[in-house]
Amino acid sequence: MSHVSHLRCVECGREYRPTEVRYTCPACGITGILDVLYDYDAAKKELNHMSLAANKERSHWRYLPLLPLTGRQFIQNLQVGWTPVYKANRVEAELGLKHLYIKDDGRNPTASFKDRASSLSVSKALESGAKAIACASTGNAASSCAGFAAAAGLPCYIFVPKFAPEGKIAQLLMFGAKVMVVDGDYEATFRLSQQAIEHWGWYNRNAAINPIPVEGKKTCGLEIAEQFQGNPPDYVFMSVGDGCSIAGTYKGLKEMHLLGLSQHVPKMIGVQAAGAQPLKLAWERNQPWRPTGADTFADSIAVGVPRNPTKALNAIRESGGRFVAVSDEEIASAMRLLPRLSGVFAEPAAAAAFAGLIQCVNSGIVRSTDRCLVVVTGNGLKDSASAIRVAGAPKLIPPDLDAVRAVVE
């Protein structure tokens, strides 16, 4: 049974019954993104210390009582969520920190955080009888939507901008999605997807329109609270493009606190690329956000017109966190450092969160005794071209020992 009680518009606060609207607030239009709210007292009966301790499910479906599905019959059996948290000892030593953790969401079925949202969206599409699912994405939402649609046998239409890295495009093709590579930026791609979705009536997986994907993303926050036995870190670092991921994670952390399963709610640190930082600027100036360029090689956060600004800004403000912006050089340097010191390989946008941590350590925002968690939102193999570029391509040697000696010695 779903414990969804109502949907509430993040702009005007109007409330709707769960069956009344599907996507955005009818009064506010496209910017009226809805929040899914639950009967938390009812959810508590199924989701508590005892039930969690007894729950053997090692995926994010262990939180089903706090997800907007009526049952299990439309869930795909790909293992999503419950990603590992590592204590990063060698990174701690390098940065002078005592408590640094990495949550590796690159371990999801299609190798990114987006699987949390896509798994739930595909299930919801099936539950609502949709004949196809569609989304616009800088890459990861698309490849994950395609993967879960493939598992479900649901036709999938994907719109990606032409800068999407090859690894992500390869995933789309292999999962058998119908792929539209749009000759334009993410903004143009998003608008085209909206038109097509309306025209053909596909299920809309865009997390900035549909409140369901953000519910999937919140499982990251539910997991963090549980994996830290109800005492989550002081700071959670995540990179921010549209803002859905950090907003979702924050909602999960808050709900665990609400259910009495977490002692406090961490401060959320949103990391944007310096070349695409509309939300960081809005937060800093305490003004409404304005569109910016989208100039960064971290494709997953190359977003100049964020689609979920209010939810993201609320997460930062309410939690007492902050936004920071990191340059492409800082991202490249973080991309090199993290795998070398932890064995976790992050794609550029995921490494950006780590770059944000480094910046906060250097500027004194984070102190050595603070407990910090960096969410690695996507695996580095997603964009191997960027990795090789920032690492420097290996040297070709002739097949003789002297050449090896020159390298070794």
Ligand SMILES: *Cc1c(COP(=O)(O)O)cnc(C)c1O
């Ligand atoms: C989508 C994505 C983000 C940012 O999420 P938003 O909801 O757009 O803010 C960060 N990192 C990776 C790897 C992503 O795929």
